[in-house]
Structure formats: C-alpha cells, structure tokens
Amino acid sequence: MAWYKDAVIYQLHVRTFADSNGDGVGDFAGLITKLDYLAGLGVTCLWLMPFAESPLRDDGYDVSHYERIHAPYGTLGDFEALLAEAHARGMRVVTELVINHTSDRHPWFQAARHAPAGSAERDVYVWSDTPERYAGARVIFSDVETSNWTRDPVAKAYYWHRFFAHQPDLNFDNPHVRQAVLNVVRFWLDKGVDGLRLDAVAHLFEREDTSCENLPETHAFLKEIRASLDERYQERILLAEVNETAERTRAYFGDGDECHMAFHFPLMPRLFTAFAREAAEPIVDIVTRTAELPDGCQWALFLRNHDELTLSAVDPAERAALQAIYAPDAAMRLNHGIRRRFAPLLGNNRERLVLAHALLLSLPGTPVLYYGDEIGMADDVRLPDRGGLRLPMPWNDSGEAGISVSAQAGDAASLLERVRKLIAVRQARAALRHGSIAFLSTGNPRVLAFLRRTADEQVLVVANLAGSAQHATPDIADADAPIPIVDLLDGAPVEPVVPGGPHRITLAPYACRWLSLVTGRRLRR
Numbered sequence: 001m002a003w004y005k006d007a008v009i010y011q012l013h014v015r016t017f018a019d020s021n022g023d024g025v026g027d028f029a030g031l032i033t034k035l036d037y038l039a040g041l042g043v044t045c046l047w048l049m050p051f052a053e054s055p056l057r058d059d060g061y062d063v064s065h066y067e068r069i070h071a072p073y074g075t076l077g078d079f080e081a082l083l084a085e086a087h088a089r090g091m092r093v094v095t096e097l098v099i100n101h102t103s104d105r106h107p108w109f110q111a112a113r114h115a116p117a118g119s120a121e122r123d124v125y126v127w128s129d130t131p132e133r134y135a136g137a138r139v140i141f142s143d144v145e146t147s148n149w150t151r152d153p154v155a156k157a158y159y160w161h162r163f164f165a166h167q168p169d170l171n172f173d174n175p176h177v178r179q180a181v182l183n184v185v186r187f188w189l190d191k192g193v194d195g196l197r198l199d200a201v202a203h204l205f206e207r208e209d210t211s212c213e214n215l216p217e218t219h220a221f222l223k224e225i226r227a228s229l230d231e232r233y234q235e236r237i238l239l240a241e242v243n244e245t246a247e248r249t250r251a252y253f254g255d256g257d258e259c260h261m262a263f264h265f266p267l268m269p270r271l272f273t274a275f276a277r278e279a280a281e282p283i284v285d286i287v288t289r290t291a292e293l294p295d296g297c298q299w300a301l302f303l304r305n306h307d308e309l310t311l312s313a314v315d316p317a318e319r320a321a322l323q324a325i326y327a328p329d330a331a332m333r334l335n336h337g338i339r340r341r342f343a344p345l346l347g348n349n350r351e352r353l354v355l356a357h358a359l360l361l362s363l364p365g366t367p368v369l370y371y372g373d374e375i376g377m378a379d380d381v382r383l384p385d386r387g388g389l390r391l392p393m394p395w396n397d398s399g400e401a402g403i404s405v406s407a408q409a410g411d412a413a414s415l416l417e418r419v420r421k422l423i424a425v426r427q428a429r430a431a432l433r434h435g436s437i438a439f440l441s442t443g444n445p446r447v448l449a450f451l452r453r454t455a456d457e458q459v460l461v462v463a464n465l466a467g468s469a470q471h472a473t474p475d476i477a478d479a480d481a482p483i484p485i486v487d488l489l490d491g492a493p494v495e496p497v498v499p500g501g502p503h504r505i506t507l508a509p510y511a512c513r514w515l516s517l518v519t520g521r522r523l524r525r
C-alpha cells in the first residue's frame with residue numbers, strides 16, 4: 001500500500017511549534033526535540049508550512065528566495081538534520097511549494113520591475129498597461145484587496161497578483177519560469193523531502209474570458225511536474241491545495257498522472273454543516289459523490305488548518321447558515337470564511353471534539369491534523385488576519401485551564417489521550433485506513449453509520465451527531481454475516497446481537513463507536 005494512504009499527517013509551523021533558543025521564534029532545533037512527542041501521538045508524516053526566506057508579510061507564503069531557509073528558523077543544515085531525524089523515526093516530511101507567486105522582495109521581481117518592458121527579466125511576472133485584463137478572475141483576499149492588479153511606479157505598469165499586492169504572480173506562460181520552478185522542485189526532492197504541498201495551484205495561468213482558475217494549461221503543467229517526479233524519484237508525492245467544488249478538485253488527480261493527493265475541501269464545510277444541523281446527510285452526500293478516485297490517488301481529510309475556514313466554494317445559503325452559527329461576531333470572519341480554530345468552533349465540548357476526530361480518522365482518506373487541535377488549542381480573534389490561528393504550541397501550563405500538552409499527557413480522559421487512542425486503533429486496522437465504504441441506514445437522521453471493509457476485516461462506525469442520546473438500528477444485513485463483537489475504542493460490552501442485524505445501538509451525546517465485526521463462522525472456530 002502506498003505510504004501516503006496509510007499516513008497520519010500533522011501540519012505544523014516551524015515558527016510557532018517549538019523554540020530551542022528562547023528568542024521567541026520556533027526553529028528546526030526545537031522541532032527536532034518534539035519528534036518523539038509526534039511519533040508517540042502516532043503521526044507518520046509532517047507537513048511543514050513555508051520556511052524559505054521571506055519577509056513574512058504572509059507568514060512565509062511570500063517567498064523571497066526558494067533555496068534559502070528563513071534565518072530565524074535555522075540553517076539548511078538544521079533542516080537536513082530535521083529530515084534525517086524524522087526519517088530515522090519512520091516519519092515522512094512534506095514541504096511547501098509556493099509557486100503561483102513570490103514576494104515582491106524576491107530578486108526576480110526586483111529585476112523585473114527595473115528591466116525594460118518586453119525584456120526577459122520583465123517577462124518573469126504578468127504585466128499590463130491597464131487594470132482591465134482578466135476581469136473574470138475573482139479577488140480572493142477580498143477584505144484587503146480590491147483588484148488583482150497593482151500599479152508599480154518603477155515599472156510604470158500594472159502587475160498581476162491573485163493574493164496580497166506584495167505577492168506578484170509568476171508568469172507560467174514563460175518557459176524559463178516553468179523551468180525555474182522545476183529546478184526548485186528538484187532542489188527540495190534532492191534534499192530528500194517526501195512530498196510537496198502545491199500552494200494555490202489552481203491559479204498558475206491566466207486567460208481572457210475565464211475565471212483564471214483550473215485552466216487546462218495548469219493541468220498540463222502539473223502533469224509535467226508529475227512526470228519529472230516519476231522519472232527521477234521514488235515514493236514522493238504531490239498534494240494539491242485547491243479550494244474548489246468536488247468536480248473541479250477531482251480534476252487535479254488527472255487520470256492518476258497529476259497529483260497523488262488533494263485536500264478534501266468539498267468535505268470540510270459539510271462536516272461543520274453536519275455538526276451544526278446534527279444531521280448525517282451532508283456527510284453521506286459528499287463522501288458518496290467523491291468516493292471514486294483513479295488508482296494511486298487519495299483525499300487528504302482535514303477539520304481545520306492555518307487559514308480561515310473557507311466557505312468560498314459553498315453555496316450561499318449554506319455559507320450564511322454556517323457563518324451565523326460559527327461566526328456570530330464580525331471579528332470571527334475573514335474573506336467570507338471563519339477565522340477560528342477547531343475547538344472553539346465546536347464550543348470546546350470534549351465529546352464533540354473526540355467525535356470530530358473519530359470521523360476524521362475513519363472516513364476514507366488520509367487524516368491531516370492541524371498542530372494543537374489534538375489538545376483543543378485556543379485561538380485569538382483579536383490578532384490581525386490569520387495570526388490568531390497560529391499561536392505558539394502550548395507545551396506547558398498555559399493559563400488556559402487544561403489546554404497544554406503537559407496538562408493532558410497521561411490523563412486517559414483528556415482530548416490528547418483520546419486522539420492518541422483513535423490514531424492507534426486506526427493504524428492497527430487496515431479497514432479503517434483503506435477499506436471500502438458503505439453507508440448504512442440507521443433509522444435516525446442524527447446517527448451516521450458506515451462500514452469500512454477489506455477482504456479480512458469489517459469495522460462498523462456509528463456516530464451520534466446530536467448533543468442528546470440517540471438510538472439507531474444500523475442495517476448491517478449487507479455485511480458478511482456479521483456480529484459486532486468488539487468495541488475497538490473502549491472495550492465496552494456490545495449489546496446482544498442478532499447475526500445479520502438489524503442491531504439496535506444506544507449512543508450517548510456525541511458518541512462515536514468503532515465496532516469490529518466478525519463473521520459467525522469465525523466466531524464458532
């Protein structure tokens with residue numbers, strides 16, 4: 001089985017994770033000291049947010065040199081040490097490839113603005129004499145920017161940027177740019193990174209009379225990156241960041257010849273709708289529609305990340321409902337999304353937080369945990385932009401009652417220990433990692449039930465999305481003459497069963513049970 005299909009990915013920011021020298025900024029040396037914590041949690045792959053040289057006006061998503069390390073985080077040697085230490089623990093490392101744009105401090109942009117119009121240096125970015133071109137492209141950071149064009153007084157021309165004005169877009173129509181990007185890919189793969197998260201990859205090309213997103217030219221270039229990766233390297237992956245509808249996101253897998261993985265942006269807001277409505281249907285609907293992928297492809301599932309909880313690909317009625325419930329204060333909103341962390345979003349209700357993790361770790365796809373969510377970390381909406389989602393990891397007592405690693409470690413009832421247990425059970429059960437999925441009727445719209453199945457194992461997942469106790473009768477008649485016999489999570493006795501069901505289960509508020517099914521035949525042996 002491909003490693004990324006069995007992985008548990010943990011997203012972290014070197015800047016905020018662990019500070020080894022007390023200068024107030026996290027660093028690679030600090031992260032190395034926390035690898036045992038991560039391995040103990042069951043993490044098998046790190047996703048590191050950008051650590052290349054940057055003025056940090058978008059926290060590193062504004063790169064000013066692709067092959068240098070942002071000095072406060074350490075040196076290239078420190079990064080190599082981290083890679084070696086992670087690999088020594090059997091842990092993979094995915095890093096960021098932020099190629100849609102650079103920082104305006106990047107030497108390429110400085111050269112471009114000073115170079116004559118039409119010159120090779122100028123042509124590295126996208127320029128225009130008017131701000132009217134490509135009018136079909138939306139403004140993404142709509143709270144800050146009003147146009148995708150900004151006039152540069154030095155060049156005396158407008159340059160194109162899909163994000164902040166200090167992030168000029170590279171010109172992918174220029175073959176030298178495409179070659180330079182392939183060189184950056186090789187530089188990091190040669191260092192030994194196991195995968196690349198492709199930031200903002202839907203926006204590489206521009207064409208008149210289009211949205212300038214998901215263009216055929218973008219897919220063609222991704223296939224070129226993939227081909228060069230397959231030609232030279234083994235077991236490396238491309239992970240697409242595409243915040244789009246199910247159908248458009250699906251296109252980034254190509255025919256198995258583009259990205260290995262893509263974030264399941266279509267699922268994420270549906271999970272929050274399901275939690276808000278206490279209803280299983282939004283999850284069943286989207287997972288059913290996105291179940292089939294080409295060989296070798298895999299969804300990356302997530303609850304939250306370092307950005308606002310994006311609602312831009314959600315229909316307007318659902319967006320309004322989610323904002324009303326999860327972002328009652330204007331300060332909680334950003335660019336039509338919600339700038340809150342996972343635990344406060346779900347009311348810091350521990351059972352609900354465990355439930356959400358139980359779904360993250362049992363629905364089909366590879367789970368991606370955002371650092372700190374395993375301890376129910378807080379946010380701070382008073383900080384500008386997305387800064388309040390990226391606070392330092394609280395290793396020791398943090399003032400917030402119980403919200404630190406040391407306050408929870410070893411306490412079996414804590415969120416941290418329950419997440420650790422969920423991960424351990426998932427990693428021990430192939431059916432939970434890559435079994436097929438079949439949703440089951442339960443006779444109760446508040447209860448989600450599905451069967452994950454491989455040739456050797458069947459696990460029945462039953463989740464109560466409601467804050468009140470519920471009964472359900474998951475229809476397991478289709479399973480292979482099954483009898484729920486073991487509760488994989490707490491070992492609690494399973495109610496007496498009728499082989500072949502229906503099987504009545506009572507669930508506490510927000511309870512999720514993972515039940516191992518065995519066949520009557522196997523039971524008799």
Ligand code: NOJ
Pocket residue numbers: 058061062098163199200241306307
């Ligand atoms: C997506 C990243 O996740 C986000 O943090 C960043 O601001 C934009 N891309 C621009 O790079």
